[in-house]
Amino acid sequence: MDIPTLFTTMxxxxxxxxxxxxxxxLQNTRGMTAVVMDIGATWLSCTLPIPGxxxxxxxxxxxxxxxxxxxxxxxxxxxxxxxxxxxxxxxxINKQAYQVDTNQAGNCLHGxxxxxxxxxxxxxxxxxxxxxxxxxxxDGDQGFPGTLTASVNYTLTEQNQMQISYHxxxxxxxxVNLTNHAYFNLDGADPASDCRKHSLKIDADQYLPTNETxxxxxxxxxxxxxxxxxxQAKLIKQDFLQDQQQQLCKGYDHAFQLNTDGQLGxxxxxxxxxxxxxxxxxxxxxxxxxxxxxxxxxxxxxxxAGVYSDYAGIALETQFLPDSPNHPEWSSNAxxxxxxxxxxxxxxxSLSIVKWxxxxxxx
Numbered sequence: 001m002d003i004p005t006l007f008t009t010m011x012x013x014x015x016x017x018x019x020x021x022x023x024x025x026l027q028n029t030r031g032m033t034a035v036v037m038d039i040g041a042t043w044l045s046c047t048l049p050i051p052g053x054x055x056x057x058x059x060x061x062x063x064x065x066x067x068x069x070x071x072x073x074x075x076x077x078x079x080x081x082x083x084x085x086x087x088x089x090x091x092x093i094n095k096q097a098y099q100v101d102t103n104q105a106g107n108c109l110h111g112x113x114x115x116x117x118x119x120x121x122x123x124x125x126x127x128x129x130x131x132x133x134x135x136x137x138x139d140g141d142q143g144f145p146g147t148l149t150a151s152v153n154y155t156l157t158e159q160n161q162m163q164i165s166y167h168x169x170x171x172x173x174x175x176v177n178l179t180n181h182a183y184f185n186l187d188g189a190d191p192a193s194d195c196r197k198h199s200l201k202i203d204a205d206q207y208l209p210t211n212e213t214x215x216x217x218x219x220x221x222x223x224x225x226x227x228x229x230x231x232q233a234k235l236i237k238q239d240f241l242q243d244q245q246q247q248l249c250k251g252y253d254h255a256f257q258l259n260t261d262g263q264l265g266x267x268x269x270x271x272x273x274x275x276x277x278x279x280x281x282x283x284x285x286x287x288x289x290x291x292x293x294x295x296x297x298x299x300x301x302x303x304x305a306g307v308y309s310d311y312a313g314i315a316l317e318t319q320f321l322p323d324s325p326n327h328p329e330w331s332s333n334a335x336x337x338x339x340x341x342x343x344x345x346x347x348x349x350s351l352s353i354v355k356w357x358x359x360x361x362x363x
Contacts, residue, residue, distance in 0.1 A: 001304070006063060009064045022038045023035055023044065024123070026156040039068070039121075040118050050278070057188060058188070063304075069118065078117065080115060081144050085107045085109050086100065086323055088107060089101060112143070121134060121135045129157070135149075148174060152165070175325045179352075187274050187278075190304060192308055192312035194309075194311050199236075200234065201232065203231065203268055207228040208257070211248070212248045216321070233270065240252075240293075264351065268282050281354070284351070289318050318352040
């Protein structure tokens, strides 16, 4: 779907607050284009120039507001207050117990049933290459303590980088774990092929086993001699469903503790299309990344009045480890955004960079 058409179809119907969505196009001189939307601070579309081919859409997405509201797979949205899962929606801060909204198998997933992914974010600044969205989340929102002001900045660079930067402040200690839930298919999202044909490399020596509802078990486990070893690039399908951990959730839906230690200069993840025309390089200040191979995408609306199939796209969610508010022994416990003093607020900041290159063109 071309971008002018997307602007028309996404705004024909109003968002849940009764007003049409606002869409913004970011474009560089190399021909890369991204479209973002204020509802959910969502990354709607990303098209790449491919030498000798038509521009390629590499993000799964929808083409109208009704489909965006009805889908439950968080396509391209900013999720929070807490991305991933909190066991039974319960945690304690400074000996104060909290119960937050539970919306999946008795746990809190991506902030609850009314998370940040379908709310209208305010456009606080905008240029030709960048836009910042801001959201105010009141004390008690979905049960979370503290009034939280969160912002997400999207910047498209001339180096074909999409930089996504998060910032938050609070007036009470609270869990904060913001991420983007884009699904990538570098072979083309319209129509989408099977993402398991992609090659994937993850700089991680450990991953986090979970139970059948995605809650961590005994802690981080070495990837050595398991199907979770992506330290050398391999096809996703190579070891797919080869162990009980994958079989519990129909594929990969697990967090990896990255070796990059929050250093943006170190490559954390590399994903390459099956046709080897496109490579995605991911850099992040976050300590972990959730790999999700779209195991439950079947029936999700696509842009062409049809639906996606399972494994149509892969999510690479940079974040803190799931349920980390209940695991102070993990270094990723920085997911608790604390208050230094009664007046001074300690900010939450992180940055993830997705950079593409046309593999064939670079040879």
